[in-house]
Amino acid sequence: MNFDLKGKNALVIGGSKGLGKASAVALSQLGANVILLSRNSDLLLDAVNDLTINDGQHHSFIVADVTDVNGLQRKVKSLVQNRPIHILINNTGGPAPGAILSADGDEFKQAFNQHLIVNHTIAGLVVPGMKKYGYGRIINMISVSAKTPITGLGVSNTVRAAVAAWSKTLSNELAPFGITVNNILPGFTHTDSLKEFISNRASKTAKSIEEIENELKSNIPMARFGKTEEIAAAVAFLASPAASYITGVNLQVDGGSTACL
Numbered sequence: 001m002n003f004d005l006k007g008k009n010a011l012v013i014g015g016s017k018g019l020g021k022a023s024a025v026a027l028s029q030l031g032a033n034v035i036l037l038s039r040n041s042d043l044l045l046d047a048v049n050d051l052t053i054n055d056g057q058h059h060s061f062i063v064a065d066v067t068d069v070n071g072l073q074r075k076v077k078s079l080v081q082n083r084p085i086h087i088l089i090n091n092t093g094g095p096a097p098g099a100i101l102s103a104d105g106d107e108f109k110q111a112f113n114q115h116l117i118v119n120h121t122i123a124g125l126v127v128p129g130m131k132k133y134g135y136g137r138i139i140n141m142i143s144v145s146a147k148t149p150i151t152g153l154g155v156s157n158t159v160r161a162a163v164a165a166w167s168k169t170l171s172n173e174l175a176p177f178g179i180t181v182n183n184i185l186p187g188f189t190h191t192d193s194l195k196e197f198i199s200n201r202a203s204k205t206a207k208s209i210e211e212i213e214n215e216l217k218s219n220i221p222m223a224r225f226g227k228t229e230e231i232a233a234a235v236a237f238l239a240s241p242a243a244s245y246i247t248g249v250n251l252q253v254d255g256g257s258t259a260c261l
Contacts, residue, residue: 002241006031006055008135010087010239011079011126013066013118016043018191019141020091021050022228026236028052028059032087035079036061066092066118067110076125084129087239090119091141094193097200100154111159116166123170127179136179137239140167141231144185144258146250152201164250171248180247182238187254188216189226222255 010027014020015036024034028051036059038044044061051059064075079085095111123138130136144150146164149157164183171181188194202212217223234253237243252258 003030003236005087005240008032008086008239009035009083010089011035011037011076011085011122012089012091013037013122014091014093014141015061015089016040016047018193019186019189019228019231020089021047022232023089023091023141023235025051026229026232027087027089027239028057030236030240031055031057032239033057034059035085037064037076039063039065066114069113069117069121072118073121073125076122080125080129084133085126086130086133086135087137087139088122088126089139089141089235089239090122092118094143094153095155095159097152097156097197098154099152100158103155107155108158111155112162115159116163119163120166127174130179131177134178136174136177137243138167138170138174138179138181139235139238140164140181140183141235142167142183142185142250144187144252144254146183146185147252148259152197152204168248175247178244180238180243182243182247183250184231184234184238185250185252185254185258186231187220187226187252187257189228189231191228194225220255220257224255226253226255 010032012020012024015024016038028034036044041063048059048061062075064072092114142160142163145157146160167181167183198212202209231253
């Protein structure tokens with residue numbers, strides 16, 4: 001079974017920490033040259049230093065803010081003019097928690113731009129190179145909320161579902177070129193976002209952090225939160241040659257918590 005990514009270039013959006021960094025580490029372990037993109041140069045430098053380097057691998061980073069779509073577009077366009085991107089990991093931070101009726105229109109617009117528009121913009125820039133060099137993997141980090149909405153994440157639930165539909169449509173268009181497009185749907189995973197979500201819920205219910213954690217874990221058949229490296233393992237597989245006939249799918253990595261197939 002071929003998992004070798006030697007000679008492949010991977011662009012990881014939001015790669016300075018959390019699921020993005022874990023995915024970048026996993027890709028580097030398979031031999032990919034990794035380019036991290038995030039807005040924090042200090043975190044990016046630390047993350048690059050944690051990547052595996054073997055057999056001439058070269059890793060780098062781009063400082064860019066995904067909320068500035070025009071600036072992001074310029075930097076990624078400059079990147080692809082110098083080297084092809086074979087693997088794209090779309091991973092941008094989720095919208096702030098809150099009930100859906102408490103959100104205003106601007107919050108939906110911001111989240112839509114930060115997720116769907118950013119994903120779409122970057123994909124449009126890297127796909128020509130994927131076609132030219134005969135290898136393409138686009139992997140979108142979404143959430144299980146694309147299938148089953150999570151209470152207290154009104155804006156996120158809405159936008160995640162939109163990204164999933166975009167991804168499925170794109171997968172059909174790119175399949176004839178051998179380019180795959182898939183979504184990773186993480187469940188509750190040990191990240192800063194989960195800490196924020198739990199803290200927010202605790203403050204609104206007058207319950208302790210521990211009580212909220214136990215409530216969430218009670219709905220997970222494996223009775224624990226996921227580890228970032230467990231999500232990253234699924235990313236690495238879908239990025240590899242071994243996953244060449246898998247496209248247009250939502251892959252749940254959630255300990256069994258999603259209530260539907």
